[in-house]
Amino acid sequence: MEKRKPMNILRMKKMKQEGIPLTVITAYDYPSAKLAEEAGVDAILVGDSLGNVVLGYDSTLPVTLEDMIYHSRAVARAVTTTFVVADMPFMTYHGSVDTALSNIGRLMREGGCKAVKMEGGAEIAPVVEACVKAGVPVMGHLGLTPQSVNQIGGYLVQGKTPEQAEKLLADAKALEKAGAFAVVLELVTDETAAKITEELSIPTIGIGAGNRCDGQVLVFHDALQYSSGERPKKFVKTYANVGDQIRSGLSQYVEEVKARQFPAEENTFHGERETVGSLYGSSKE
Ligand SMILES: Nc1nc(=O)c2c([nH]1)NC[C@@H]1CN(c3ccc(C(=O)N[C@@H](CCC(=O)O)C(=O)O)cc3)CN21
Numbered sequence: 001m002e003k004r005k006p007m008n009i010l011r012m013k014k015m016k017q018e019g020i021p022l023t024v025i026t027a028y029d030y031p032s033a034k035l036a037e038e039a040g041v042d043a044i045l046v047g048d049s050l051g052n053v054v055l056g057y058d059s060t061l062p063v064t065l066e067d068m069i070y071h072s073r074a075v076a077r078a079v080t081t082t083f084v085v086a087d088m089p090f091m092t093y094h095g096s097v098d099t100a101l102s103n104i105g106r107l108m109r110e111g112g113c114k115a116v117k118m119e120g121g122a123e124i125a126p127v128v129e130a131c132v133k134a135g136v137p138v139m140g141h142l143g144l145t146p147q148s149v150n151q152i153g154g155y156l157v158q159g160k161t162p163e164q165a166e167k168l169l170a171d172a173k174a175l176e177k178a179g180a181f182a183v184v185l186e187l188v189t190d191e192t193a194a195k196i197t198e199e200l201s202i203p204t205i206g207i208g209a210g211n212r213c214d215g216q217v218l219v220f221h222d223a224l225q226y227s228s229g230e231r232p233k234k235f236v237k238t239y240a241n242v243g244d245q246i247r248s249g250l251s252q253y254v255e256e257v258k259a260r261q262f263p264a265e266e267n268t269f270h271g272e273r274e275t276v277g278s279l280y281g282s283s284k285e
């Protein structure tokens, strides 16, 4: 395989200037991260969406710092050139800046990621600034911010009215000013996302935010339909149907064991007669 240079935040900013789209996919474990790197993604996001797609919660709120560290470590072990960003979980960066920094430090040190992502705009600028001072690259996240779902009132498209669009742009600029190296725009109208993308010098990474962002991100399990027959969301394209493949492979396994077709002779070990004889103290003695 072609040798790739490690991805970093300077290259990502340069890609924006050159108009080269950034490709990001989430991953939460070693084999998926390996496959994502082999497929050539620029960055992996260890998203707190792991709460939904891996742990079976109905939101991202129950995900803990320990969960994020555990999954980030597995991803970090898998990659050599891919940039790894990990989500800061719900309520781990909203107390004092000191507490936030101590949590962020744990995710970087123990989770082995290269950057952290945080949801929010101007209100988190002080934490973003403190991170950047400490050498931690920060990715922002605006629009639909799932950790605030109870305040937003649902997983709704953002930036529809001129006032909402203005607020999003102001928040994006606040994040850029605070030193964020990129910003995710989630479930934002095409027009608003394009405007923000144009106004910022740092890359925008869209999910359900149209085709004019500087890059795109999707949840691994959505892109590959690695689930038990959920209805795909409007902003998702299904590139493979891993769920069907897993179900059919496993049902064949069940059938073959029931029919005593598996394990076959080629999957079976045999010892020397003497070994078996002495083990069971049989007639030979
Ligand atoms: N599997 C998965 N994929 C995600 O993209 C994702 C998660 N989980 N968990 C965390 C957040 C939550 N997200 C969500 C969840 C639901 C919708 C949703 O129901 N969207 C509707 C459109 C809503 C509207 O029209 O306003 C859709 O049909 O796409 C969108 C994003 C995005 N994130």
Ligand SMILES: CC(C)C(=O)C(=O)O
Binding pocket: 026, 045, 046, 047, 048, 049, 050, 087, 141, 184, 186, 207, 217, 218, 219
């Ligand atoms: C959807 C992306 C942007 C995310 O935050 C996640 O996967 O948790």
Ligand SMILES: [Mg+2]
Binding pocket: 047, 048, 049, 060, 087
């Ligand atoms: Mg997230």
